[in-house]
Amino acid sequence: MGRAVFLLIAVAFLGAFLYLNVLPRFSPQPRAQPMRFSHKAHFEESTCEGCHVYVMEHGAAGTPTLENCLDCHDGLQSEKAEDQKEEEKLVVYEEEEREIPWAPFPRLASHVFFSHRRHAAVSEIECATCHEDIAESLTLPGNPPYEFTMKWCLACHEEQEASTDCVACHR
Amino acid sequence: MPRYGMVIDLDRCTGCQACAVACKVENNVPFSSPELALEGRTIAWMQVLPFYEGEFPEARTRFMPALCNHCEIPPCVTICPTSATYLSEETGIVAQIYPRCIGCRYCAVACPYTVKFFNWFKPKWPEPMVAGLNPDVSVRPKSVIEKCTFCSHRVVKARERADGEKRKLKDGDYQTACQEVCPAKAITFGDLDDPESRVAALSKSPRAFRFGEDLGTEPKVYYLREGEWDVERER
Amino acid sequence: MDITRRGFLSVSGAAAGLLLVPSEIKELLRAVADHKYQWPGPGIESWTNSVCQLCPGGCGIRVRLLDGWPVSVRGIPGHPVNKGGLCPKGEAGLQALYDPDRIRRPMKRAGERGTSAWTEISWDEAIALVAERLGALRAEGRPESVAVIGGQYRGLMKALWQRFLDAYGSPNYISMAMGCDTSDTVLWLTQGVRGHVGYDLENTNYVLNFGVSLLEGSWSPVWQIRCFADLKQGRPGRRARVVQVDTRFSMTAAKADEWLPIRQGTDGALALGIAHVLLRDGLVDTDFLRDHAFGLEDWVDGSGRSHEGFRTMVLRDYPPASVAALTGVPEQKIVRVAREFGETRPAIAMGDRGVSRYPNGLYARWAIHCLNALVGNLEQPGGVLTPPEIPFTPLPPLPEDGDSERGRAKARIDGAGTADAPLAASAIHRVPEAIRSGRPYPVEAVFLYHANPLFSLPAALGMREALARVPFVVSFSPYLDESTEAADLVLPDHIFLERWQDDPTPRNIGFPVLGIRQPVREPLYDTRATSEVLFTLAKALGEPVASALPWKGMETFLKERVRGVYESGRGELAPAVAVRGRKPSAEEDAPSSPPEDFDAFWRQLLERGAWWEPQYRYKDWPRTLQTPSGRFEFYSQNLKARLGDLKPHLDRTGETASSASPGATEDLPYLPHHASLGKVASREEYPLVLNVFRPLAFTGGSTANMPYLIEIAGKGVSVPWESWVEINPETARGMGIRDRDRVWVESAVGKLNVMARLLPGTPPEVANLPYGFGHEAGGRWAKGTGANPNDLLGATSMTVTGASVYPVTRVRIYKG
Known part of the structure; x- marks a missing residue:
């Protein structure tokens, strides 16, 4: 009996230790983005493919390069001082001749394959269908803003009579 | 629904093995080592097998590219306990879904063509070779079975392209890596059910035969015999 | 994880x-x-065209890049050489780029020679070191003591090296070729043309092939494989016949319609036996011979002396029965094949370094070429062609300089062009002795470019010891191979996917074709193209070298040369073929309009991958028959003139001639005949003849660092990652050897340990060994895999030409 209680306490301690010390290490850390980027402000001036320039042509949508940004940002255009402070970072990158260090999110599992071109250009699906209201956001997310599951993908594929063959996405 | 199949002209084939290497490059198949090779653990989805006949000076050697036959009645699918391998209704491809595979190797035993390979080892690509891996295909983990997929990632791409151009998939849009590289143009690939396709015409050639026809597995890989033939419909 | x-x-x-x-x-x-x-995510895909350089085949490649990283190599569908196909080497090409054991920056030796201890240095320091050495030697008035050893590579790079040496003042550009350019020599002897022999394989009906390894090691494998397949199944209702004369049951022999096994070094006799039947039975093209041949019949020269012609000699010396006894090919087969060859039009008789690798190679190769003339298959559709030269802009004249002229007028260290090797461009086998003896003068510096002599030359030559005596050895290799390990300084080149280079008509191909190799991405490491190093070095050396190589870089240099091609108005760009996998570019979409200026031409050339000249002018005799007689010379006046003042040399070969033909006259040296093979070890001591062959997976010694290729090299005989020796099963039983036993193969000069494979197609008296395995260096995969047959070989001079060849080597095999 005493032994059982001892074991129980030991397990509880171990559990508590794991919960308090080990597990938090795996807590998803928000990624530091190089600047406070407002999708909303940009979406008012441009379209999705204006900055994600490869979305209609390639599997990857692409994150904007400094060159893409400077195509529009010719000098400081923001009105508010706090926005100008962000915009000035572009000037600094240009002076230092380095790319914008965007922190992209880990992509899909390595056996899952996805093509933006297939969905956005060929099947003409609105970006918001999957990316929800990202166009309304005022800052860049530090964590993935939504979770894609196979069930969720399949629901749409079935509804649209797209391929539900395993090899369409898994190889 | 298309039913993809392959015809290999053994008269054109010169046994150069470009197909074997192209397959490895395309599908991230790891290279083995002297030790693993001795144990028979080299993975080769496509390999050119030599067959020796006769004695000097009347000897013959024949070369036969061997790959998954993508049977219509595949023994490996029947036996798989987890549906990791299945016959795709959309393409006729016998596909392999790695995360479902539990590594029991029943299918490798069931396959009469011995074209299913087990990952006995963790693939090793020293830096910077990793940069050269094909990002259209996953790298398989240890302990799963893999095999020829008829480059199924390419059918997805071909469909994407055809749909983008608002047209139907046509013969030749979807090519496998081995077919594309073959210097002798010995490999033809396409929809066996499409009466217009070259592969369908060739598969009905009097030169055509299939591996282990009597097994009742209905393979979709056809071979054309060597020798002096003149078949009108092959012209 | x-x-x-x-x-x-x-x-x-x-x-x-x-x-x-x-x-x-x-x-x-x-x-x-x-x-x-x-993967970091789906990538941005792009494609760049270039030219493969894993062998001299000249295949157009398109490289797929994801986010700028090459991920696969494929053939260019419209390319005239490979039409979209590739061989296993080209397909595995990225393993050359991503080899983890590549040299990443310049290195200076840090310990004893050969211990492979290195200090990494900067490019500036490396080039300064070389410039200092070269400058000092030139200041001492000894520029000729610098030698460049060049391997098998492509295009104008050789002209650049040559020009560098010319301007600097050394005659010593030495090629590693072993009997490789004999076909070129024969073309000069018989047709007076300096160039390569081409074959119209696409259109022929009969191929009588003397040992050309069409499906394995020969010059342009993909083109050859494609033609070979088309000969069988590519032309409806018309199937060519291929007869393979070969000492090994090779892939080509296996796929040919008929295989004629033959004894080593007797191909010339067989060709002459066939010529005998053709002449005896009247199966010759009398019109061609009447109008365009010289020396077939007996003739009288200007001074009234009569000379023996080819016909008399062949009819007297080579009746099929005695040829059968010599070659081992049955008499009735000789007669039948001769009749087939004589009666089928068009037909091709081909031969190359397989037959010319032995001391009697010149005459053997010459005899084979004469078969084409006899049946009138020269300059015909489906026959033997002489591809015109590519109209490059010529290089500007060299600046005049007394020191340079004196230096390059000195005798070469290998004796090429002297009485020792009168018809050879290079004679690498004489180099070790020249270094050892210090004659004609000491060698102070050796540059190794695309050359690995410590692996690729017969070990018995002693190149290792010789190189150790040279005070300054520089290697330009991207890999740390055997010879590079023995160098003082390494200036690593890019690999072919990272540099600019031209790729002209590969040998065997009948039409002129030019590909441009362009970098598909930034170099992976701090390496530098050797062309660029030469330009920098020239500047550092000052005049006259600097103004001899004034170009800013290889791209500028190439554009200047290719401008001549554009301005000639000849030829056309390779057809644009819609490529699956990407959208055609605007220029590909509008292929029909010819480029409006040179810049457009250059852009389209890079885009399409090749320029070529598909329309061949057949029977252009003034261009293709430039001998003194203006005819095809069975009796070579060029040779006679060349050797006229070199009598002493000829006397040494005289005995070989007389022993072969009892009725020999003094004209024999100028006619193709079966010459002696020289001294061969005794059959009692060494019962088997060694036959070294090249598997398709390896280009000589240079692709053994690619694991995908090592994996397939022995697949045809089911031997993975390993060298093997092929023995006839009956013979092996007599020696107590079973299949897959470990055996020793021993020649008079060395021995090596390999796996025995008992193959029923192997001739009973032959042992076949693959070439390419057996490295002692060169990275983790090359090193220690298999054995190098060069350990068993020697080297000698080819009769008459003096070029480097192998003697016939006999071996014994035993378990151990």
Whole structure:
């Protein structure tokens, strides 16, 4: 009996230790983005493919390069001082001749394959269908803003009579 | 629904093995080592097998590219306990879904063509070779079975392209890596059910035969015999 | 992180519950299952065209890049050489780029020679070191003491090296070729043309092939394989016949319609036996011979002396019965094949370094070429062609300089062009002795470019010891191979995917074709193209070298040369073929309009991959018959003139001639005949003849660092990652050897340990060994895999020409 209680306490301690010390290490850390980027402000001036320039042509949508940004940002255009402070970072990158260090999110599992071109250009699906209201956001997310599951993908594929063959996405 | 199949002209084939290497490059198949090779653990989805006949000076050697036959009645699918391998209704491809595979190797035993390979080892690509891996295909983990997929990632791409151009998939849009590289143009690939396709015409050639026809597995890989033939419909 | 099935399962199993557990646990599972080889995301795809350089085949390649990283190599569909196909080497090409053991920056020797201890240095320092050495030697008035040893590579790079040496003042550009350019010599002897022999394989009906390894090691494998397949199944209702004369039951022999096994070094006799039947039975093209041949019949020269012609000699010396006894090919087969060859139009008789690798190679190769003339298959559709030269802009004249002229007028260290090697461009086998003896003068510096003599030359020559005596050895190799390990300084070149280079008509191909190799991405490491190094070095050396090589870089240099091609108005660009996998570019979409200026031409050339000249002018006799007689010379006046003042040399070969033909006259040296093979070890001591062959997977010694290729090299005989020796099963039984035994193969000069493969197609008296394995250096995969047959070989001079060839080598095989 005493032994059982001892074991129980030991397990509880171990559990508590794991919960308090080990597990938090795996807590998803928000990624530091190089600047406070407002999708909303940009979406008012441009379209999705204006900055994600490869979305209609390639599997990857692409994150904007400094060159893409400077195509529009010719000098400081923001009105508010706090926005100008962000915009000035572009000037600094240009002076230092380095790319914008965007922190992209880990992509899909390595056996899952996805093509933006297939969905956005060929099947003409609105970006918001999957990316929800990202166009309304005022800052860049530090964590993935939504979770894609196979069930969720399949629901749409079935509804649209797209391929539900395993090899369409898994190889 | 298309039913993809392959015809290999053994008269054109010169046994150069470009197909074997192209397959490895395309599908991230790891290279083995002297030790693993001795144990028979080299993975080769496509390999050119030599067959020796006769004695000097009347000897013959024949070369036969061997790959998954993508049977219509595949023994490996029947036996798989987890549906990791299945016959795709959309393409006729016998596909392999790695995360479902539990590594029991029943299918490798069931396959009469011995074209299913087990990952006995963790693939090793020293830096910077990793940069050269094909990002259209996953790298398989240890302990799963893999095999020829008829480059199924390419059918997805071909469909994407055809749909983008608002047209139907046509013969030749979807090519496998081995077919594309073959210097002798010995490999033809396409929809066996499409009466217009070259592969369908060739598969009905009097030169055509299939591996282990009597097994009742209905393979979709056809071979054309060597020798002096003149078949009108092959012209 | 180890990735296991269990890891995957745990993720799959937990997937359903994922939404219920805290995000920390999801992350934990992800960390367990996460794949080491995970892509950063779908990539941005692009394609760049270039030319493969893993062999001299000249195949157009398009390289697929993801986010700027090459991920696959494919053939260019419209390219006239390979039409979209590739061989296993080209396909595995990225393993040359991504070899983890590549040299990453210049290195200076840090310890004893050959210990492979290195200090990394900067390019400036490296070039300064070379410039200092070269400058000092030139100041001492000894520029000729610098030698460049060049391997098998392509295009104008050789002209650049030559020009560099000319301007600097050394005659010593030495090629590693062993009997490789005999076909060129024969073309000069018989047709007076300096160039390569081409074959119209696409259109022929009969191929009588003397040992050309069409499906394995020969010059342009993909083109040859494609033609070979088309000969069988590519032309409806018309199937060519291929007869392979070969000492080994090779891939080509296996796929040919008929294989004629033959004794080593007797191909010339067989060709002459066939010529005998053709002449005897009147199966010759009398019109061609009447109008365009010289020396077939007996003739009288200007001074009234009568000379023996080819017909008299062949009819007297080579009746099929005695040829059968000499070659081992049955008499009735000789007669039948001769009749087939004589009666089929068009037909091709081909031969190359397989027959000319032995001391009697010149005459053997010459005899084969004469068969084409006899039946009138020269300059005909489906026959033997002489591809015109590519109209490059010529190089500007060299600046005049007394020191340079004096230096390059000195005798070469290999004796090429002197009485020792009168018809050879290079004679590499004489180099070790020249270095050892210091004659004609000491060698102070050796540059190794695309050359690995410590692996590729017969070990018995002693190149290792010789190189150790040279005070300054520089290697330009991208890999740390045997010879590079023995160097003082390494200036690593790019690999072919990282540099500019031209790629002109490969040998054997009948039409002129030019590909441009362009970098497909930035170099991976701090390496530098040797062309660029030469330009920099020239500047550092000052005049006259600097103004001899004034170009800014290889791209500028190439554009200047290619401008001549554009301005000639000849030829056309390779057809644009819509490529699956990407949109055609605007220029590809509008292929029909010819480029409006040179810049457009250059852009389209890079885009399409090749320029070529498909329309061949057949029977252009003034261009293709430039001998003194203006005819095809069975009796070579060029040779006679060349050797006229070199009598002493000829006397040494005189005995070989008389022993072969009892009725020999003094004219024999100028006629193709079966010459002696020189001294061969005794059959009692060494019962088997060694036959070294080249598997398709290896280009000589240079692709053994690519694991995909090592894996397939022995697949045809089911031997993985290993060298083997092929023996006839009956012979092996007599020696007590079973299949897959470890055996010693021993010649008079060395021995090596390999696996025995008992193959029923192997001739009873032959032992076949593959060439390419057996490196002592060159990276983790090349090193220590298999054995190098060069350990068994010697080297000698070819009769008359003095070029480097192998003697016939006999071996014994025993278990151990």
